[in-house]
Amino acid sequence: MTDAPTAPPDPGPDPGPDPVRDPWREPMRLALDEAVRARETDDVPVGALVLGPDGELLGRGHNAREAWGDPTAHAELLAIRAAAARRGEWRLEGCTLVVTLEPCTMCAGASVLARLDRVVYGAVDPKAGAAGSLWDVVRDRRLNHRPEVIHGVRAEECGALLKSFFRGAS
Ligand code: ZN
Numbered sequence: 001m002t003d004a005p006t007a008p009p010d011p012g013p014d015p016g017p018d019p020v021r022d023p024w025r026e027p028m029r030l031a032l033d034e035a036v037r038a039r040e041t042d043d044v045p046v047g048a049l050v051l052g053p054d055g056e057l058l059g060r061g062h063n064a065r066e067a068w069g070d071p072t073a074h075a076e077l078l079a080i081r082a083a084a085a086r087r088g089e090w091r092l093e094g095c096t097l098v099v100t101l102e103p104c105t106m107c108a109g110a111s112v113l114a115r116l117d118r119v120v121y122g123a124v125d126p127k128a129g130a131a132g133s134l135w136d137v138v139r140d141r142r143l144n145h146r147p148e149v150i151h152g153v154r155a156e157e158c159g160a161l162l163k164s165f166f167r168g169a170s
Contacts, residue, residue: 024098027055027096028122030057030060030098031047032158034075035158036161039165043063043065046101046162048061048098052087052094058083059080059085060079061075061076061078061081061082075100076097077106091115093117096117096119097147102125102131102151103119107130112147119131119147121149121150122159123155132149
């Protein structure tokens with residue numbers, strides 16, 4: 001496999017059109033904006049949104065464990081809670097969680113409990129991910145509600161934000 005000799009320097013992977021992931025690139029950009037805000041309190045930069053069936057932004061959140069001293073203050077939980085409050089009910093059927101990092105067991109569990117239709121995430125978390133990496137809580141066939149999972153949306157950017165945070169912290 002040889003490229004044309006006149007090819008410019010490799011600009012990085014260009015997977016071409018991706019009908020599964022492309023519709024979520026813009027929401028993921030907003031989730032990344034949210035993730036950056038976590039750094040203000042020295043929290044790990046993870047951001048999340050919940051979108052309604054028509055794409056309306058219902059809730060957003062960023063990791064706030066350090067800010068609040070709360071082990072459960074993960075971006076996804078905050079976004080899910082905000083969306084439920086906005087809708088006035090705990091069922092978030094038809095909604096989509098968009099999060100920069102693969103959810104942990106708690107947040108994957110919350111996605112199931114909220115009856116979310118879909119979980120879209122950026123970077124995989126091989127150390128704690130519960131939506132396909134270490135576990136697959138979201139699609140466990142023993143559960144009667146299983147959100148669809150779309151992963152790898154802006155994964156490079158989501159991962160780079162985390163890497164730069166941990167590089168800076170070490
Ligand atoms: Zn979590």
